[in-house]
Amino acid sequence: MTAATGGFGPLLPEERADAATLVRQGFGIPREYFDRSVELFGSGVMRGLRAGPEAGRAGQLVACAAVWPMDQWFGGRPVPSCGVAAVAVDPGERGRGYGSALMRGLLEEARAGGAALSVLYPATLPLYTRLGFGRGGVSFDWSAPPAALSAGPPPADGWIRRTDTSDASQLAALRRSLLATANGPVERNEGLWSFALCPDGVPSDVYTLGGAAGPEGYVAVAPPADRKLNVADLCLLSPRAVRLAQSFLAGYRAQIDRVTWRGGPDDPLVLMAPERGVRADACDEWLLRILDLPRALESRGYPPGVAGELTLEVADALIPENSGSFRLRVSEGRASVRPLPRALDGAEKAGGKTDEAALSLSITALASLYSGHKGPYVLRQVGLLRGGEDAVALAARFFSGPAPWMPDRF
Ligand SMILES: CC(C)(COP(=O)(O)OP(=O)(O)OC[C@H]1O[C@@H](n2cnc3c(N)ncnc32)[C@H](O)[C@@H]1OP(=O)(O)O)[C@@H](O)C(=O)NCCC(=O)NCCS
Incomplete structure (x- = not known):
């Protein structure tokens, strides 16, 4: 069905409360979290779609989404891409074509702005496959008992130091090597760094791992809770960094039953786990749209x-x-x-x-x-x-x- 629409464009300040309601109804996200995300990414990321004259509620916000430019790395090079999130349609207006119209507006705008790709995590497939998105890659939730990661004492030639994260540029520099050797990861803006290091708004502690020549990776951990340790972010660039991370995480074994972290199919901690017990708790597929x-x-x-x-x-x-x-x-x-x-x-x-x-x-x-x-x-x-x-x-x-x-x- 094609909706009569009254215009796609940036979200107006007076529409923010309505957009927060759409996002709450779409994802169960509370207002504080919505506001925090908009502040982090900048209010310019929000887009809205209004009902057209035929709809009986002309000009009112019926759909919204967040969209921002970023580089996504493939084959060791950055490709200009456009992240899309929080696509939400008024529950009373679903199935009338507003979601599709909003997405068409976003994609046209992103392409005109120079994006070659667009990437999103779908809650439903048909909407996006019809718009030309294809399965692009994965994101795993891994978990393991800490003892399953233990590979003995930390390497004598390595060090682990807690790091001040008020300046993420050192972490970004390390992560740059990961981007250059993997397919799919995105270059983080301030908002994505904050999501990575402060999941659910709780700051994690970052530990840098390295050897005589300098840092070779980092592990960001949230405070252990409910006998679980959540690794918020992870970057392991050398065999020594993997060994250091293994012994660091295994060091929590008296406090916790499981460590959780996100990674890819060839995750270093999974590959090098010396004992059984590592499990994929979830695997989300993200979608990619070639715009240009x-x-x-x-x-x-x-x-x-x-x-x-x-x-x-x-x-x-x-x-x-x-x-x-x-x-x-x-x-x-x-x-x-x-x-x-x-x-x-x-x-x-x-x-x-x-x-x-x-x-x-x-x-x-x-x-x-x-x-x-x-x-x-x-x-x-x-x-x-x-x-x-x-x-x-x-x-x-x-x-x-x-x-x-x-x-x-x-
Ligand atoms: C998913 C959602 C954005 C679709 O918006 P919409 O305006 O209903 O979509 P459209 O009318 O343009 O329909 C396009 C396709 O989306 C799918 N769709 C429609 N309503 C849907 C619903 N309520 N739930 C899931 N998918 C739906 C259908 O495949 C539809 O195609 P069809 O009409 O040929 O069956 C909307 O249902 C929503 O806000 N859901 C809650 C939040 C969410 O899941 N967002 C997606 C995050 S990626």
């Missing part, structure tokens, strides 16, 4: 030593500029993209023969391929991608790399 296809493909990095050319035949019902044939050329870790004239469109050539050098897929499937969350073989197996053996094999090499994940939730 050439910009997204040209901004990310690619594995060194991989070179070649592919034709991508892409269908995007919402953003016509992303539809059509594109020549993707990869060499020396970078890509260039050239739109092809319509006459050369189509992976399917005359006589039903498949062009060996072409892949045909929707913008939704391209998001999963782009992030590395799903490879071309499985996408083809389930019918989300068409292409010959050579093209699929080449795409598998272009988009290979660490499984995409991010610790941040929004």
Whole structure:
């Protein structure tokens, strides 16, 4: 259903209380938490959608969301992205198309502002897949008894020091190495740093881990409660940092029954746990929307030593500029993209023969391929991608790399 809308745009100061109610009804978030989040991210992040003249409540706020620019890292390079959170529609107005209209407004604005991607955690899939979002990566909630993490005494050549977090730049510098070697994590702004280090508004204590040459990681822990220790944030860049974190967390074993933390599928603490007992308590999938296809493909990095050319035949019902044939050329870790004239469109050539050098897929499937969350073989197996053996094999090499994940939730 298409809603008659009275305008999408920045949330007006006089609409803030109504937006807080929408968010409370959407997510159970209390007013104080809403206000704190808006202050942290800046009041400019909120967008609103008002009912149109036909609705009987013309001009009134019916939907809102938060949106902010940030870089998201893929293949060792930052890609301009747009985070979306707190998408909420008035409970009395749901199912009338307002949610879709709000999202279309957000995506158009983000693309016009230079974002190549948009990323969000969905509460429901159909709304977003219809708008071209695809499965982008994961975020795990891991937990373990502290003894399961214990790998013996801390390494003699390492140190653990409590760190003042009033200036997050030292942590950001450490985290930069993680961004450069992983797929999916986002560069944090002040709001995301605050969410990471003060989950639920409770400040955590940060301990930096290192050796003779300097810091090699950090662990941020909330005060233990209910026999549980919540690791609010974690960055382990070396084998020594992993060993130091293991012994640090195992040191809580008399006080707690479980340690919890967020990570990816290849989490260092999971990989190096010497004993059974580590468990994935939850795995949330985040969604990715390619807003500007050439910009997204040209901004990310690619594995060194991989070179070649592919034709991508892409269908995007919402953003016509992303539809059509594109020549993707990869060499020396970078890509260039050239739109092809319509006459050369189509992976399917005359006589039903498949062009060996072409892949045909929707913008939704391209998001999963782009992030590395799903490879071309499985996408083809389930019918989300068409292409010959050579093209699929080449795409598998272009988009290979660490499984995409991010610790941040929004
Ligand atoms: C999810 C939500 C934003 C959808 O807004 P909406 O205005 O109802 O959405 P639309 O009318 O544009 O419908 C688009 C699609 O969303 C889905 N949808 C509609 N109402 C929904 C509901 N109440 N709950 C979940 N999904 C819903 C449907 O798939 C719908 O497609 P369909 O009409 O073909 O079935 C709204 O239900 C809401 O505010 N929910 C609570 C907060 C929330 O979960 N937000 C999403 C966080 S990512």
